Structures are given as C-alpha cells and as structure tokens.
Amino acid sequence: MGIFRRSSDAPAPYVEAIARFWEWWPQARRRLDEGVPADIADEMSAHVEAMHADLEWEIGPGPSLTVSGGGVDELRGIAERWRLGAPGDDNWKYRAARPADPAMLTGKLQLDDHEFDLDYVRMGLRADSSRARVDVAAYHPDFLFVPEETQLALTHRVLDWALGEDDVARWIGEVTTAEEEPMDALPASMLPPVVEQIAAPFGEPAWLVGEGRTPLGHAARVAVRFPLHRQDYPLCDLYVAVTLPYASANPDRLPVEPSASTLRRFEEAVEAMGPRAVLAAHETGDGRRVLHVYADPDSGVVAELDQLAAAWSEGRAKVTSQSDPAWSALAPYRP
Structure with a gap:
C-alpha cells in the first residue's frame, strides 16, 4: 500500500x-x-x-x-x-514573463538620477557547455558614476530585453558588472545568437548519471534530468518524493532484472503525465529508488502517483509531497 x-x-x-x-x-x-x-x-x-x-x-x-x-x-x-x-x-x-524587446537595446534608460545610453552597453560572455549557461560581465562607461546596485539593475533590464525573462532564467548563469570593458566584449544584441549556440545541443533533455556510496557503504547511483528549467513547468510547484523498494538486486544492492524493467515502467508512467509533472531526478541504492518529481498541485498527480504506488508489487512504496515553488529540493543535484 x-x-x-x-x-x-x-x-x-x-x-x-x-x-x-x-x-x-x-x-x-x-x-x-x-x-x-x-x-x-x-x-x-x-x-x-x-x-x-x-x-x-x-x-x-x-x-x-x-x-x-x-x-x-x-x-x-x-x-x-x-x-x-x-x-x-x-x-x-x-x-507571465517579460518578453524580449530588442528595439529597447538602442534607446535610453533612466535609473535613479542617471540616464544611460544603451548603445554603449557591452557584455563579456563566457559560454559553459557543461552547465548549459552563459556567464555575463556587463560594462557601460557610466558605471564609474553609479553604485553597483544601479549597475546590476541596468544589466538585468538589458538581459530581459535581449532574451526575454524566461530565457534569461534558463540560460544565463553568473551576472557581474565591470568598470572596464571586458576583452572581446559584444553589444547586447549579440547575446541571443550566443545563447542559441549554447542551447542547441539540448533540444531534448538528457540524463546526467553519477555514482557513489550509500551511508551503508553500498553502491549508489544518481540520475538528474539535464538541462531542467523551472520556466518549462511553471505550474509544477509541488515536490513529490516517491520511494520504491525493489526485490531483485546485485551484490552491490543495485537493481537487476526483472526489477530494473519494473522500475523503468513506473518512471514511464510518470513521464506520461506530460506537463502536469516532471521526473527531475532519481537516486538508487540499498534496495530502493527515490524518484524526485515536481507536479502541478491542482492536476490530481499526487492521487495518481499514490495509485501507482499502491499497485507496486515489490515492497511498500511511499509517496510524500510538500510545496516547493522554488525547486529548492533539487539544489544538491544541480550541476
């Protein structure tokens, strides 16, 4: 049950x-x-x-x-x-998110008591394919005259206009400002093609797999969907943990057939829930697999997962849930 x-x-x-x-x-x-x-x-x-x-x-x-x-x-x-x-x-x-508005990148922006000519914004861009992120160091000659808070406010406004708010969240990593123009800096209008290049290999999410040891000293395996963007599942505010014991294991207590296929069929049932839920990660070891799922709390997903767990034949399955709109439970698994 x-x-x-x-x-x-x-x-x-x-x-x-x-x-x-x-x-x-x-x-x-x-x-x-x-x-x-x-x-x-x-x-x-x-x-x-x-x-x-x-x-x-x-x-x-x-x-x-x-x-x-x-x-x-x-x-x-x-x-x-x-x-x-x-x-x-x-x-x-x-x-529900600011769209890109590249026409604004050549205008002027008033922040506090200072007017910035956005034609002078330049950005140092460092693409990191291992994180699927672009780190940004923004420069404007007038940064010499304004506090860092104002510098960052202008930078984030320009990023939103260049990419749109959701794509900033998806693909932009560390954001800093510079009082000297970075080497090989580009105008903000060149940010979209750089982001397209870093995003191109990730048209379909893949899985990153890592191995380690459980507290009992047995083998452990962690798989994380990558890249996984909160913005692609805006209604999935509910964190659900599904714990599935399995009966067939090797000497390291990792699953083997027929349990391996049974676990996969359960995961496929979760994936079939479409945008109502996303299987974000799973951990395996010591005779159990824990699925980390984010779900739309108004969609009935928890009840469906409980029905699936009730039908689990290899031991006592467990489903727990809690509100987590920031997806903080995934913090230990993010690259």
Whole structure:
C-alpha cells in the first residue's frame, strides 16, 4: 500500500487575489482603452501586490499587460496562474514573463538620477557547455558614476530585453558588472545568437548519471534530468518524493532484472503525465529508488502517483509531497 501526505486543501493566498484581479480588470481595461487614468497605477499595484508583494507589472504596446516574478523561481507559478485567468475575448495580450524587446537595446534608460545610453552597453560572455549557461560581465562607461546596485539593475533590464525573462532564467548563469570593458566584449544584441549556440545541443533533455556510496557503504547511483528549467513547468510547484523498494538486486544492492524493467515502467508512467509533472531526478541504492518529481498541485498527480504506488508489487512504496515553488529540493543535484 502506498503512503502519501497531501498538501492542505485550503487554497493558496494568491488564489482569491487572482480572482479579485480579474473581476476588477474589465472596468480598468475600459479606462485604459480611453487613455491612462492618473489613479490606475496605484490600483494596479494594489491588486498585483495582493497576489504577492514581490510581483512586478507593466503595460506595453499591443496593448499588453505583463505580471512577472522578475525571474524569481518561486513566483513563476503565481504569475502563470494569473495569466491563465485572463479573458480570451479582447485584443490585449497577457504575459507571465517579460518578453524580449530588442528595439529597447538602442534607446535610453533612466535609473535613479542617471540616464544611460544603451548603445554603449557591452557584455563579456563566457559560454559553459557543461552547465548549459552563459556567464555575463556587463560594462557601460557610466558605471564609474553609479553604485553597483544601479549597475546590476541596468544589466538585468538589458538581459530581459535581449532574451526575454524566461530565457534569461534558463540560460544565463553568473551576472557581474565591470568598470572596464571586458576583452572581446559584444553589444547586447549579440547575446541571443550566443545563447542559441549554447542551447542547441539540448533540444531534448538528457540524463546526467553519477555514482557513489550509500551511508551503508553500498553502491549508489544518481540520475538528474539535464538541462531542467523551472520556466518549462511553471505550474509544477509541488515536490513529490516517491520511494520504491525493489526485490531483485546485485551484490552491490543495485537493481537487476526483472526489477530494473519494473522500475523503468513506473518512471514511464510518470513521464506520461506530460506537463502536469516532471521526473527531475532519481537516486538508487540499498534496495530502493527515490524518484524526485515536481507536479502541478491542482492536476490530481499526487492521487495518481499514490495509485501507482499502491499497485507496486515489490515492497511498500511511499509517496510524500510538500510545496516547493522554488525547486529548492533539487539544489544538491544541480550541476
């Protein structure tokens, strides 16, 4: 029999705030269609902050409305749920992450008391194929006159305009600033082709496999899906651990047939759940395999996993779950 712990049935605090936003939005949209009322920004901020204090919003051409977590993993799901509540009967575009806007890279940006001419932004880029990341060192001649906080604010704004917020989160690694132009620095407009080059080998996720020893001294094996991006599964805020004992093992207590095939069939059942869940990693050793899964908590995945575990024939399976929108449980496995 599978054992499972479900999250509380109480709705998350942002659920009601999202509903209130979309109740308010039709009259706000009508006012915006006629111009930009002086009080609309305060009203919008109040409604967005009710969903989460750290969410950001902006109105753009199109017309469009973006409510964004600013690249913060734990906010991505809230923004996506807000977007899914949008009406489908108007001419507005609704986004849960800032899109790329390369036309902005040749304009000017006012931050604090300083105006930056973005034509002078240069970036030192270091592609790391082992991490599938591009590290960035940004330079602007005016960095000499502003604090580091302002330098980083400009850098992140430029990165969003060059790639879009989700691709920044997917492919950009360490971000620093420089007071002298890096060697072989490029304009920000050249960042997309560099990212395309680093991303090209990873059209389909693969598995990275490592070996070690368990606390009992037996062989252990860890497999991690790579690359795995939070932005590709925005609704998967729930961490689920599935522990499967297996009956057939070699002297190192690693699985052999027929258990190896039975374990694989269980994994295939998880993978068949599509975007509702993603098998992120698994650990094997000492006669058990632990699957690390992220799931959409509103999709019924936990109940399905419990049914699969209840049918497990090689021992007592266990399913536990907890909210983890930042995917922090994966931190030990990230390259």
